Amino acid sequence: MTRTLPGPTDHVVVVGAGLAGLAAALHLLGAGRRVTVVEREELPGGRAGRLDLAGYRMDTGPTVLTMPELADEAFAAVGESLRERVDLLPLHPAYRACFADGSTLDVHTGADAMAAEVERFAGPAEAAGYRRLRDWLQRLYRAQMRRFIDANFDSPLNLLNADLARLAALGGFGRLDARIGRFLSDERLRRVFSFQALYAGVPPARALAAYAVIAYMDTVAGVYFPRGGMHALPRAMAEAATGAGAELYFGQRVTRLERSGERVTAVVTDTARIPCDAVVLTPDLPVVYRLLGRRPRRPLRLRHSPSAVVLHVGTNRTWPHLAHHTISFGAAWHSTFDELTRAGALMSDPSLLITRPTATDPGLAPPGRHLHYVLAPCPNTDIGPDTATWSDLGPRYRDTLLRELERRGLHGLEAAIEAQCLVTPADWHALGHAAGTPFSAAHTFLQTGPFRPRNLVHGTRNAVLAGCGTTPGVGVPTVLLSGKLAAARVTGLPLRRRTRTRPPAAPAHGGRTGAPAPTGCPVPPRTPAARTSEGGTG
Known part of the structure; x- marks a missing residue:
């Protein structure tokens, strides 16, 4: 008890x-x-929360719903x-991943659909590896949920149970990057199943493999969107x-x-x-x-997780290659995490989450208009720019992000903006979030x-x-x-x-x-x- x-x-x-x-x-x-x-x-x-701005209804917090x-x-x-x-709407695909080499991958939560997509993307050996990875993710989730996630702890001694041995046998105390690499050799695919560790505040190379349970929630259990945001x-x-x-x-x-x-x-x-x-x-x-x-x-x-700059924009057009959720990966990977968690620097080659909720629910914008949210991970204020610096840095970084998005195919984005709201670590700090991050302790x-x-x-x-x-x-x-x-x-x-x-x-x-x-x-x-x-x- x-x-x-x-x-x-x-x-x-x-x-x-x-x-x-x-x-x-x-x-x-x-x-x-x-x-x-x-x-x-x-x-x-x-x-x-929500922001009503010029007829656009913008979610101001999380945009991904899993485990409903x-x-x-x-x-x-x-x-x-x-x-x-x-009214809960399943998303198909859950995500679209776009890579710096121009390749794209739709992330499906159905096993057969995803295996077929991985085979198209990277060949049959990687598709077989995906099926083994999926099985491992399911077993990892079962080993963790009841005793380690949905559980109150009074002492570290509460960890000593049969599920701890199962978790150890599954390699849950190894490193996430290395464990994913046992199933997938394609570096792009490994990113899709490990980037989630960043939102837990730890780079995949240093995160425990047990944190792959987040990838289970995203890529196996399914991603949903409530009508109305x-x-x-x-x-x-x-x-x-x-x-x-x-x-x-x-x-x-x-x-x-x-x-x-x-x-x-x-x-x-x-x-x-x-x-x-x-x-x-x-x-x-x-x-x-x-x-x-x-x-x-x-x-x-x-120690606190990295923070995020979020740019909410209402536009008079959209870009058909964007899914409801699109992850736009930069060419850089390991150096990106060093910048965010050690150097305290903005990403020199950013990986971005772009959410287009009007792809699923057009009623969130005026007729013929579209919503886009751009989330750019950034250092928290403990190790990166402080809150005072963001007053000048924020608008400049917004311009940098818009230029980068245009370079990645969102041509005419800046000219299409009719309403916008920029959120920086200074705003998270003003809301009472330690270290200017909405992601709390790492x-x-x-x-x-x-x-x-x-x-x-x-x-x-x-x-x-x-x-x-x-x-x-x-x-x-x-x-x-x-x-x-x-x-x-x-x-x-x-x-x-x-x-x-x-x-x-x-x-x-x-x-x-x-x-x-x-x-x-x-x-x-x-x-x-x-x-x-x-x-x-x-």
Whole structure:
């Protein structure tokens, strides 16, 4: 049995209406708790927010949805279904990979379709290698999911189980690059199955092979897109939570936690005091530690993942060679990771993720118009340009990216732009994200599993953390799981599907309930006062 909160937990306040906070709220409601959710922004979603700009509806956070069954678990906790709330569209292909030599590869999640594509791209030997790789990825996922990903840890001793031996036998503690290379000799194919490690904050050459589980989620389990954009998911979760009796308050900045000894007794906002029996904290770790008034002791300082510059553009044209998700690889590879994680320099030959959501949902833009998001990994502010530098660097780097994209075939891109929003590490920092990165603490060995910042708080008996800074880590599937795991710390119950009777929602404290219509931009450069505000982004 893992540890749970002692004492009463009848009323739980969740700070933050991001994916982690909403998942926690739904699981808590399903376990019979009274739940209040407090969010500093005017809409749910946290990182998965939305910007309405000149008729374009832009997702401001994640653009890739995998493992939707984890979201469905949260809905099922209150007797609902993800697919009844959200029109979920599978993407075919999941990605299109474009390489510097002019070759392209469509990444399919079906085994036969992908094997045929790999054979076309690189020959029958590589197709056979892909089938062996796929089998390994499936076994790797089965060895990790129950005991290492969907699991609370009280001690490193929790690692000592039969699945640890299975993971070791599968080579999970070797290096990701080398392990993928056992199946595929084509360097381009190896990139497709290892680039995901970057978003966990570790170059493929240094990442544990166990992190290939991210490639499993992308290339085997499938990639989906909610009609209406990724923000449709947290919006639906907020509506389900309200329908199940939760009180949701938006535009409420949490200023402090009232305490009595080692227990939090109330959450205080700009306008209200909300008594509680327990609290789930989902903002980024610096905000959480400031609210708690203490920072856990660690032998080593936390290392953070690389950050990203994101350019959102609404255009009057598109480029047919772009899929919904297109990865445009530069010629450079290993040197790119050195620049991002060691030298603190912008990529000299960038690999970019280009998302064209209007390829799947044209309603996200005005008639005849198109949306494109360009994500360029960049160093975080701990090792790269600081927040002040980005005020001048950002617009110049935008121009550099546009020139590079035009060189890679998006001819006339700059002239086609009708609306745009540029997000840099300075903007992530203004939202309270440590080191100016939305990807939080890197998944090095000593920051993974039981070594990651724990979701229980030493010195506070009734607080639990959720979000990408704690277990199990970064990414939509793991953030959803973090909310579930936080709820399990509160309830002490195995959180399974259950039916429920819908109680009426009851507004209180003068707050607003439900999911309001999105207004404003959740990622603008903030004023100095807003930069210190607390609330939810997890």
